[in-house]
Amino acid sequence: MGYKIAVVGATGNVGSEVLKILDERKFPADEVVALASARSVGKEVSYGECNLKVQNLDTFDFKGTDIVFSAAGSDVSKAFVPRAAKHAVVIDKTSLFRMDPDVPLVVPEVNPEAIDGYSKRNIIAVPNCSTIQMVVALKPLHDYAKIKRVVVATYQSVSGTGKAAMDELFNQTKGVFTNNTPVPDIYPKQIAFNVIPHIDSFMEDGMTKEEWKMVVETKKILDPKIKMCASCVRVPVFIGHSEMINVEFEREITADEARAILRKAPGVTVIDTDNELTYATPAETQGDDDVYVSRIREDVSVENGLNFWCVADNLRKGAALNAVQIAEHLIKNQLKKAKAA
Ligand SMILES: NC(=O)c1ccc[n+]([C@@H]2O[C@H](COP(=O)([O-])OP(=O)(O)OC[C@H]3O[C@@H](n4cnc5c(N)ncnc54)[C@H](OP(=O)(O)O)[C@@H]3O)[C@@H](O)[C@H]2O)c1
Numbered sequence: 001m002g003y004k005i006a007v008v009g010a011t012g013n014v015g016s017e018v019l020k021i022l023d024e025r026k027f028p029a030d031e032v033v034a035l036a037s038a039r040s041v042g043k044e045v046s047y048g049e050c051n052l053k054v055q056n057l058d059t060f061d062f063k064g065t066d067i068v069f070s071a072a073g074s075d076v077s078k079a080f081v082p083r084a085a086k087h088a089v090v091i092d093k094t095s096l097f098r099m100d101p102d103v104p105l106v107v108p109e110v111n112p113e114a115i116d117g118y119s120k121r122n123i124i125a126v127p128n129c130s131t132i133q134m135v136v137a138l139k140p141l142h143d144y145a146k147i148k149r150v151v152v153a154t155y156q157s158v159s160g161t162g163k164a165a166m167d168e169l170f171n172q173t174k175g176v177f178t179n180n181t182p183v184p185d186i187y188p189k190q191i192a193f194n195v196i197p198h199i200d201s202f203m204e205d206g207m208t209k210e211e212w213k214m215v216v217e218t219k220k221i222l223d224p225k226i227k228m229c230a231s232c233v234r235v236p237v238f239i240g241h242s243e244m245i246n247v248e249f250e251r252e253i254t255a256d257e258a259r260a261i262l263r264k265a266p267g268v269t270v271i272d273t274d275n276e277l278t279y280a281t282p283a284e285t286q287g288d289d290d291v292y293v294s295r296i297r298e299d300v301s302v303e304n305g306l307n308f309w310c311v312a313d314n315l316r317k318g319a320a321l322n323a324v325q326i327a328e329h330l331i332k333n334q335l336k337k338a339k340a341a
Contacts, residue, residue: 001339002030003331004065006088008057008080009072010034010045013163014093017320018069023048025324028331035060036072062087066335067327070094071319085122089330091323098125098217105220107132108325109267110139114221115329124326128210129318130154130232130241131217136291136317137310138247140265141258142222145249145304149227152214152245156199157237157282160314161186169236191236199232208232240282241314249304255296258306262293267317272296280311288313289321 005022009015015036022029034045034052044051057076062068062084070077070084071093081090081097097103104114105125118124127135134152141147158165165186172182172192182190189196200209214230235242263270269290271280280292291312299305312318 001336002028003067003335004031004033005029006033006035006060006062006065006068006084008035008068008070008076008084009093010052010054011036011040011043012071013159013166013315014071014319015069016045017315018071018323019045019047019052021316021320021324025328027324027327033060033065066339067091067330069320069323069327071323081123088122089118089335090123091126091326091330092123093126093319093323095128095213096125097121097123098127098213099220100125105217106326107135107221107322108329109265110135111221112329115326115333118330118334124330126319126323126326127217127221128213129160129312129314130156130210130230130243131214131221132318132322133241133291133310133312133314134214134243134245135218135222136267136312137245137262137265137293137308138218138222140261140268141247141249141253141306142226144257144261145251145253147223147226147247148250148304149229149248150218150245151229151247152231152243154199154214154230154232155195155235155237155242155244156232157240157314158191158234159239160199160241160318161234165191166238169238173236187234191234193236195236196234197231199234237282239286239313239315240311241318242282243310245308245310246299247306247308248299248302249306252304253306255298255306258296258308262296267291268293270294270296279309282311282313285311286313287316289316291317 035057040054065088068090074094074096077094102120104117210232211230279294295309
């Protein structure tokens with residue numbers, strides 16, 4: 001009763017993390033296929049104790065495949081997902097299908113019931129990394145006191161842009177110490193020892209696409225009535241996104257109540273108030289599965305306001321782990337029955 005799995009983008013940041021997590025969680029796979037571009041054919045990627053030879057996505061036949069994890073960019077998804085979705089359920093990490101009304105956009109701790117809608121297109125979309133960690137923390141608070149408005153500022157790591165961006169931060173940092181002027185390539189400006197208030201392209205109203213994604217995705221996953229404003233900033237951190245989140249609720253919620261609710265919430269670890277250094281940072285939470293919440297405090301400048309700090313590993317909960325959790329739900333509630341039948 002095992003499944004045949006294909007990982008598209010298996011040589012990249014997210015794809016390699018998917019392979020790692022499938023092994024760690026003992027995912028019921030009979031066969032795992034690693035796919036990437038023609039450039040990588042023949043290269044090997046790790047899957048537990050095995051090395052998988054990378055195959056060419058362009059010529060791969062998806063017949064017989066049950067689940068495809070897709071993480072190779074929107075253009076690549078546009079080209080192959082319709083072909084793959086004729087045979088398999090595609091769990092897509094790119095932004096391409098997220099706002100398609102016939103494609104569920106899922107964070108399993110928040111809206112697992114949405115997975116039921118996958119069969120319209122045989123595609124399930126995984127939200128943006130910054131959206132995922134935020135909605136995991138917001139959901140239990142919304143259930144308790146109903147959120148009216150969210151204002152979030154992000155501090156996003158370079159791994160969110162892919163492997164080449166991590167190399168750019170590394171090389172620019174080294175360059176600064178060896179008197180080689182950093183030359184921006186992946187990013188519009190120097191990223192080493194700098195911060196850049198610009199992620200994805202600018203839209204007509206001055207928002208960036210990343211900021212827009214956080215707003216519309218939160219509405220689709222959590223509640224369309226929530227008002228929201230996001231400011232997204234790239235920082236010279238390799239792995240781990242951080243967010244400072246300000247929330248206005250319909251009814252009163254104290255910092256103590258929020259702390260107690262979040263301590264019980266699935267996928268959340270609260271690190272707060274034991275002493276002055278009790279807060280999470282990206283360097284400390286890299287490689288972990290949970291969304292970390294710290295510095296929970298009341299915002300007295302508005303009625304029923306709270307502020308908190310939220311950190312997560314963007315390659316795990318922000319991408320690969322969320323995708324694998326979706327596949328686990330899918331198997332448990334939908335595919336298992338179909339396979340047995
Ligand atoms: N990193 C994150 O935190 C994060 C979070 C959420 C969503 N995502 C999304 O996930 C996707 C992948 O991100 P990443 O960070 O893993 O990028 P990455 O490290 O740059 O890896 C890109 C992967 O895509 C493959 N690829 C590129 N062009 C291809 C083509 N024409 N055909 C087949 N495979 C191709 C690459 O294969 P080769 O090695 O053969 O070039 C590589 O395996 C992006 O859409 C990104 O927006 C990333």
